[in-house]
Amino acid sequence: MSDRSKTPPPVELLSFDEIVGNIQLCIQEKKDPHELLTVVRLIDLKPRELQKLGSLATKILKSGTVVNGYEKLKLGVISNVSWALFPNELIGKALTAGFLLDVVIGPYDQAINVAMNPEDPFYQNNFDFIIYAVFWQGLEATLDFNSGAADIYLSNMTSKIEVEIQGLLRNANCPLIIQNLTNHSRSVFGNIDRLLPFGSRNIVDCLNSKIIDLTKDSNSFFLDFDALASEYGKKTFFSAKNWHWVKQPMNQEGLSEYLNEIIKLIISIRGKSKKVLVLDMDNTIWGGVIGDDGIEGIEIGPGSAAGEAFLEVQKTALSLKKRGIVLAVASKNDLETVKSAIEKHPEIIFNIDDFAVLKVDWNDKASNIKSIAKELNVGIDSIVFIDDNPFEREQVRQTHAEVLVPELPVSPHEYSNIILDLGCFEAVRFTKEDLHRYEQYKDNAKRAKKFSESVNLESFLLSLNMGSEFGNIDDMNLKRSVQLLNKSNQFNLTTRRFSEQEVKQKQQIQSEHLFYYKLEDKFGDNGLISVLLCTKTDIHNSILGWHITDWVMSCRVLGREMEKFCINTLVTAAKKNNARYLLGEYIPTSKNSIVNNLYSNLGFQCYKSTEHDGELWLLDLDDFKPYEVPIKNRFINRT
Amino acid sequence: MNEKDIWGQVVIVFCDIVDVEKNIVFETTDSESIEEWDSLAHVRLIVALEDEFDIDFLPEEIYGLSNLGALYKVILTKIS
Numbered sequence: 110m111s112d113r114s115k116t117p118p119p120v121e122l123l124s125f126d127e128i129v130g131n132i133q134l135c136i137q138e139k140k141d142p143h144e145l146l147t148v149v150r151l152i153d154l155k156p157r158e159l160q161k162l163g164s165l166a167t168k169i170l171k172s173g174t175v176v177n178g179y180e181k182l183k184l185g186v187i188s189n190v191s192w193a194l195f196p197n198e199l200i201g202k203a204l205t206a207g208f209l210l211d212v213v214i215g216p217y218d219q220a221i222n223v224a225m226n227p228e229d230p231f232y233q234n235n236f237d238f239i240i241y242a243v244f245w246q247g248l249e250a251t252l253d254f255n256s257g258a259a260d261i262y263l264s265n266m267t268s269k270i271e272v273e274i275q276g277l278l279r280n281a282n283c284p285l286i287i288q289n290l291t292n293h294s295r296s297v298f299g300n301i302d303r304l305l306p307f308g309s310r311n312i313v314d315c316l317n318s319k320i321i322d323l324t325k326d327s328n329s330f331f332l333d334f335d336a337l338a339s340e341y342g343k344k345t346f347f348s349a350k351n352w353h354w355v356k357q358p359m360n361q362e363g364l365s366e367y368l369n370e371i372i373k374l375i376i377s378i379r380g381k382s383k384k385v386l387v388l389d390m391d392n393t394i395w396g397g398v399i400g401d402d403g404i405e406g407i408e409i410g411p412g413s414a415a416g417e418a419f420l421e422v423q424k425t426a427l428s429l430k431k432r433g434i435v436l437a438v439a440s441k442n443d444l445e446t447v448k449s450a451i452e453k454h455p456e457i458i459f460n461i462d463d464f465a466v467l468k469v470d471w472n473d474k475a476s477n478i479k480s481i482a483k484e485l486n487v488g489i490d491s492i493v494f495i496d497d498n499p500f501e502r503e504q505v506r507q508t509h510a511e512v513l514v515p516e517l518p519v520s521p522h523e524y525s526n527i528i529l530d531l532g533c534f535e536a537v538r539f540t541k542e543d544l545h546r547y548e549q550y551k552d553n554a555k556r557a558k559k560f561s562e563s564v565n566l567e568s569f570l571l572s573l574n575m576g577s578e579f580g581n582i583d584d585m586n587l588k589r590s591v592q593l594l595n596k597s598n599q600f601n602l603t604t605r606r607f608s609e610q611e612v613k614q615k616q617q618i619q620s621e622h623l624f625y626y627k628l629e630d631k632f633g634d635n636g637l638i639s640v641l642l643c644t645k646t647d648i649h650n651s652i653l654g655w656h657i658t659d660w661v662m663s664c665r666v667l668g669r670e671m672e673k674f675c676i677n678t679l680v681t682a683a684k685k686n687n688a689r690y691l692l693g694e695y696i697p698t699s700k701n702s703i704v705n706n707l708y709s710n711l712g713f714q715c716y717k718s719t720e721h722d723g724e725l726w727l728l729d730l731d732d733f734k735p736y737e738v739p740i741k742n743r744f745i746n747r748t
Numbered sequence: 749m750n751e752k753d754i755w756g757q758v759v760i761v762f763c764d765i766v767d768v769e770k771n772i773v774f775e776t777t778d779s780e781s782i783e784e785w786d787s788l789a790h791v792r793l794i795v796a797l798e799d800e801f802d803i804d805f806l807p808e809e810i811y812g813l814s815n816l817g818a819l820y821k822v823i824l825t826k827i828s
Contacts, residue, residue: 156796156799157796160792160796161763161767193788197792354807
């Protein structure tokens with residue numbers, strides 16, 4: 110008999126080479142390799158191994174092998190350096206972040222030609238994003254040291270960049286990622302360089318400020334290359350040899366940092382940023398073991414180096430909270446001791462209310478993290494777990510590969526920087542809702558508590574005094590609507606993603622109806638929590654109806670009859686527009702099983718169901734009787 | 749690391765970067781015999797070898813060095 114009859118070793122014990130071999134087998138046999146890919150995420154990979162992984166990802170894409178849970182993306186690159194050297198490593202990194210990335214590189218140093226020519230073959234690709242990756246190395250000119258020459262150079266360069274960015278935006282039907290410049294070269298003037306009109310640092314500053322304006326004006330995404338290289342240290346980030354040799358400005362470490370930054374941006378744009386920071390307590394947010402050392406015995410705050418370090422961790426966690434990241438605790442401790450420490454210890458800056466969930470008990474951390482996710486109603490993949498104890502880290506990693514668990518050194522001094530360097534809380538936009546998100550999750554926890562106290566669901570929901578403001582998506586709520594469309598994975602019927610430009614275009618079309626919904630209750634304002642996109646259709650007996658192409662809802666408000674409220678109001682709006690039926694669409698993914706019965710629960714009849722294109726459900730408006738819902742209608746008509 | 753280990757390591761790096769199987773890689777392997785070993789792969793290979801062995805090639809040393817055995821010999825002199 111062949112080797113196949115033997116039981117294979119558990120996947121987590123495989124080496125990188127063995128995993129690669131197994132993935133290759135999967136590709137040949139067209140089997141889904143996602144389990145192997147999950148294991149690869151746990152290995153710290155060298156650049157060459159990432160490149161190998163990149164080649165594999167490209168083969169997976171070419172072979173058409175389906176990978177469950179991995180999103181396909183296509184990135185276009187416009188650059189004036191040898192970007193063609195980067196894709197393998199970038200694609201490898203993307204794979205470890207859950208993306209099957211395809212990269213198409215435009216002609217080298219031809220940004221202006223591509224931008225000016227709408228017929229350029231570059232645009233025939235169906236890109237999800239284009240990165241405008243122009244480097245100072247490729248722009249730099251030797252200037253005469255007089256201000257006239259500097260003025261002319263600067264005005265030429267500014268208009269070149271402007272024309273390129275605007276041309277790309279005009280011709281490519283996708284968002285741009287724009288990176289700024291950084292000055293790598295030593296100056297012959299030294300400290301006064303920035304004071305001189307022709308000083309190269311001054312020139313880069315001027316160009317960068319123009320790039321910022323163009324980014325803001327065009328609503329593009331921004332990669333702060335200058336901050337990246339400066340933080341790393343430009344002397345080691347760049348390599349003059351590589352630039353002279355192959356027109357590639359960075360050395361290997363710099364390149365890896367740069368590619369990481371691109372991945373972080375993509376993660377954030379695609380709504381895969383982390384939402385929850387789960388902290389251990391002993392030796393993570395204070396020094397010592399509170400159960401052993403007592404409240405007075407722990408190290409926190411000024412007075413010792415370690416105490417300062419732990420204070421830094423607390424400050425970082427609190428600023429993340431202010432930015433909209435939800436905090437929770439998973440600690441093996443006695444709950445009363447911990448509570449009284451947080452309340453009484455003068456140097457602990459947390460309040461007990463800063464944590465949306467406290468799991469302080471003797472259960473294993475993996476199960477506690479699972480229940481935190483459940484209580485907050487978020488996916489387990491939106492959690493970051495910080496613990497000084499390698500055992501706990503390992504247990505969580507082994508149980509939940511989707512949870513991000515960074516390695517921590519024994520000494521606490523870098524903990525705060527390590528948390529921030531993860532870049533996993535990255536936001537491409539900062540909206541008002543982000544500021545209030547914490548309150549909303551906290552309210553959620555309160556509601557959950559109230560819920561368990563209340564016997565009757567109906568009367569509980571009524572007692573919440575809910576009201577929903579809704580209306581057509583306009584400029585006031587466009588940003589948040591697009592954000593919700595792009596980050597929702599669970600309550601998302603068709604999981605299509607949109608750029609702001611695309612939604613704006615839809616607003617202009619008569620046959621498109623775009624709705625937003627907000628929800629308020631006596632505990633607080635949940636903000637904008639649902640988006641519904643409809644388009645006119647006549648596929649059912651050539652009679653006019655509305656096709657619900659997209660419907661997303663924030664999972665924070667599930668179980669509150671909001672779905673029924675949406676359908677009630679949608680029916681009213683559709684009838685006003687002479688529609689006779691609603692056509693609901695559902696495309697199953699690995700994450701949206703929560704809505705697999707939504708349309709049938711809402712009284713829709715199955716109209717069509719295919720394995721590849723998903724399902725269509727029909728609701729006849731003539732027979733429809735509005736649902737009784739515990740939500741007050743606050744329709745807003747701004748037009 | 750003895751010479752045999754170093755050769756083994758060169759082959760591993762080569763296979764990762766050029767994306768070929770170990771069993772077709774020998775000291776006589778050159779860019780003519782392996783289609784995937786193009787100029788871009790060559791640059792990535794040099795950078796990866798520098799990274800792996802913590803050495804620094806001069807561009808003039810590796811210019812036209814598209815035979816794996818010859819590359820390996822340059823690495824040996826750099827390490828010793």
